[in-house]
Amino acid sequence: MPGLHAGIRSVIHVLPNEAWTGLLFTALLIEQLLNGLQLGVMLFLMAAGLTLIFGVMGLINLAHGSLYMIGAFACATVAAATGSFWIGLIASLAAAAGVGAIIEVAVIRRLYDRDHLDQVLATFALILILSEGARWLFGSFPLYLDIPLLLQGAVPLPGGGQYQLYRLAIIGVGIAVAVGLYLLISRTRLGMRIRAGESDREMIGALGVDIGTLYTVVFALGAALAGLAGALVGALQSVQVGMGEPVLILAFVVIVIGGIGSIKGALVGAVIVGVVDTMGRFLLPSLLALTMPASQATTIGAALASMLIYVVMALILAFRPSGLFAAQA
Amino acid sequence: MNRILAASLLGLSLATSSLAHAEPVKIGVITTLSGGGAGLGIDMRDAFTLAIKQSGNKDVELVIEDDAQKPELAVQIAEKMIQGDKVDLMTGIIWSNLAMAVVPNTVAQDVIYLSPNAGPSALAGANCNPNYFNVAYQNDNFHEAMGQYANKDYKNAFILAPNYPAGKDALTGFKRYYKGSLAGEIYTQVGQTDYAAEIAQIRASGADSVYFFLPGGMGxxxxxxxxxxGVNIPVMGPGFSFSQDVLPAIGDAALGVKNSATWSKDLDNEANKEFVEAFKAEYKRLPSIYAAQSWDTANLILAALSKADVKDKDAFRAALKAADFQSVRGKFVFNNNNHPIQNIYVREVVKEDDGTLTNKIIATAFDDHKDAYAEKCSM
Structure with missing residues (x-):
């Protein structure tokens, strides 16, 4: 790796700063990789629910971002009322799962037999209803949600850097959820039914499984994961109406890259998107600065970096049209 | 349709009840009332409607529409207001990219536009227009003030802003007065919510200070x-990054941060005291800078209406340019390019006795500051 290291070092050297040392750069690189991983696992929490719902029920759920928002609002409200982030976190899971279940029974259930266009239309309406509902309840100004005391501050990294403890915790939660989902789907009866539902919906209905309840449970599970992501991220960002939609777009990119319906694909896709996006924002402007004036390079670099994940998605789709881990159709 | 019907009914009843009554003045307000930037637009709208209400002027009719922070939507609404509602004046846009999409086309159709917030450089210089009045600031101004102030303590600043017209104006403005070196310069995405990658670069840059312009939820x-x-490098920003609409959500992390603005709640003049009291009484919250600028915009319009007929464009433009109103910012004069000449202050985020976070003026960065583009304007 020394060649690569020297190469990147020379790229970074264009930054007007003499203080660069190899060690410092390694620390920066590790920090950025962790940032990419953290963004990735957060996207995974969103994408896992999205892909599960699509895989099992064949439903495109645009309102998934609203469930993320509901999680964040529930956590912020309950945390403000009780003074405990942890109670807020439980509330976010409960609220998102509860709203998810209600939505499934009231609206989504009517859409399974319709084509995707009807589903997109109805779930887009849900976005509008839930957003304006949240604005009506909580107002347009962002809510305050702080990181719990236990996870405040930063921890040292090898190489002399520091990393925010809370982001490490998010990575931990993401990995735990990935393992949990794997066990749930491969080792439990519910998981068996989910897998069966993915491969042949009519048949498991005929075998006497209550398909209606199964769908509600899967939808609520996906909603809870989105709510969890919203609550976790809400403490880092601002809790406000419309916070879910930008994440939803990235989550769709993730499941398209990973292969629609595949949890493993969602995990791999999420990490790819997270790392590529972070590294692009960090490295592209410096790379361009080698060939053009610094101020131009930062502007063009920033513009290119924002397209990078879509370029990666297009490339992956060119070689694997149904994504990296396409579930059997 | 209902609005037009209501307006025509109102017009009819006014016409029959009193022939001497002036024709209503229609003001089109396009602002951001939904999505991530809604807090800014709602403050704008609330202050504007309150100022009109308090004036007791019954001839003013408002047509308010939500642009959802989308340029294409703002353009459609503007067309509808000009062609359909036949508004006399327009105002309300918060974001510079939306202003760039709407303003040139609006003023070209001889409709007067008054900006309560956005002040892109492209509209201040050679492309200035007699129909375009900026009541707020030219985008560079706050940043110029902070660049000037930064010279006092810092020599190696790291600067960042979103990649859109106001973001570029921001960093250009900062660099115009800042004399030290730059440890780094980053443009982020508009609406970005995760800054881990940028913070890592700041940490590694060896900077002695960070200057950032990130309005609304981004900040x-x-x-x-x-x-x-765990990065301990001091931060500073323009007033937008620490405005009253975002301070409660940032929390104590903002305490002690220096920021620049043309207005602050504690600015000592009569108009400002009245404004802050009235806003607090009506909406049970403290006004932000967007509210202050919008309040001034409404009062400027009201003052001009009392002097000239809005249908007589030349007379009305002259009445606006005279700026004969009590600004909450104290002194207020228009420069040749219809942008304000005004003081810019440095504020510090403090906590009041009841725990509310707010800003306090600690210094004056510029007296009677003019923007850098005015001389390129031929007006």
Whole structure:
């Protein structure tokens, strides 16, 4: 790796700063990789629910971002009322799962037999209803949600850097959820039914499984994961109406890259998107600065970096049209 | 349709009840009332409607529409207001990219536009227009003030802003007066909410200070993440990054941060005291800078209406340019390019006795500051 290291070092050297040392750069690189991983696992929490719902029920759920928002609002409200982030976190899971279940029974259930266009239309309406509902309840100004005391501050990294403890915790939660989902789907009866539902919906209905309840449970599970992501991220960002939609777009990119319906694909896709996006924002402007004036390079670099994940998605789709881990159709 | 019907009914009843009554003045307000930037637009709208209400002027009719922070939507609404509602004046846009999409086309159709917030450089210089009045600031101004102030303590600043017209104006403005070196310069995405990658670069840059312009939710996210990152480099920003609409959500992480603005709640003049009291009484919250600018815009319009007929464009433009109103910013004069000449202050985020976070003026960065583009304007 020394060649690569020297190469990147020379790229970074264009930054007007003499203080660069190899060690410092390694620390920066590790920090950025962790940032990419953290963004990735957060996207995974969103994408896992999205892909599960699509895989099992064949439903495109645009309102998934609203469930993320509901999680964040529930956590912020309950945390403000009780003074405990942890109670807020439980509330976010409960609220998102509860709203998810209600939505499934009231609206989504009517859409399974319709084509995707009807589903997109109805779930887009849900976005509008839930957003304006949240604005009506909580107002347009962002809510305050702080990181719990236990996870405040930063921890040292090898190489002399520091990393925010809370982001490490998010990575931990993401990995735990990935393992949990794997066990749930491969080792439990519910998981068996989910897998069966993915491969042949009519048949498991005929075998006497209550398909209606199964769908509600899967939808609520996906909603809870989105709510969890919203609550976790809400403490880092601002809790406000419309916070879910930008994440939803990235989550769709993730499941398209990973292969629609595949949890493993969602995990791999999420990490790819997270790392590529972070590294692009960090490295592209410096790379361009080698060939053009610094101020131009930062502007063009920033513009290119924002397209990078879509370029990666297009490339992956060119070689694997149904994504990296396409579930059997 | 209902609105037009209501308006025509109102017009009819006014016409029959009193022939001497002036024709209603229609003001089109396009602002951001939904999505991530809604807090800014709602403050704008609330202050504007309150000022009109308090004036007791019954001839003013408002047509308010939500642009959802989308340029294409703002353009459609503007067309509808000009062609359909036949508004006399337009105002309300918060974001510079939306202003760039709407303003040139609006003023070209001889409709007067008064900006309560956005002041892109492209409209201040050679492309200035007699129909375009900026009541707020030219985008560079706040940043110029902070660049000037930064010279006092800092020599190696790291600067960042979103990649859109106001973001570029921001960093250009800062660099115009800042004399030290730059440890780094980053443009982020508009609407970005995760700044981990940028904070990592700041940490590694060896900077002695950070200057950032991130309005609305972007700034909340940045400050919260920065406070937790273990980076101890002092931050500063324009007033937008620490405005009253975002301070409660940032929390104590903002305490002590220096920021520049043309207005502050504690600015000592009669008009400002009245404004802050009236806003607090009506909406049970403290006004932000967007509210202050919008309040001034409404009062400027009201003052001009009392002097000239809005249908007589030349006379009305002259009445606006005279700026004969009590600004909450104290002194207020228009420059040749219809942008304000005004003081810019440095504020510090403090906590009041009841725990509310707010700003306090600690210094004056510029007296009677003019923007850098005015001389390129031929007006």
């Amino acid at each position: 909340i996210a940045f400050m919260k993440q920065y406070a937790q990152s």
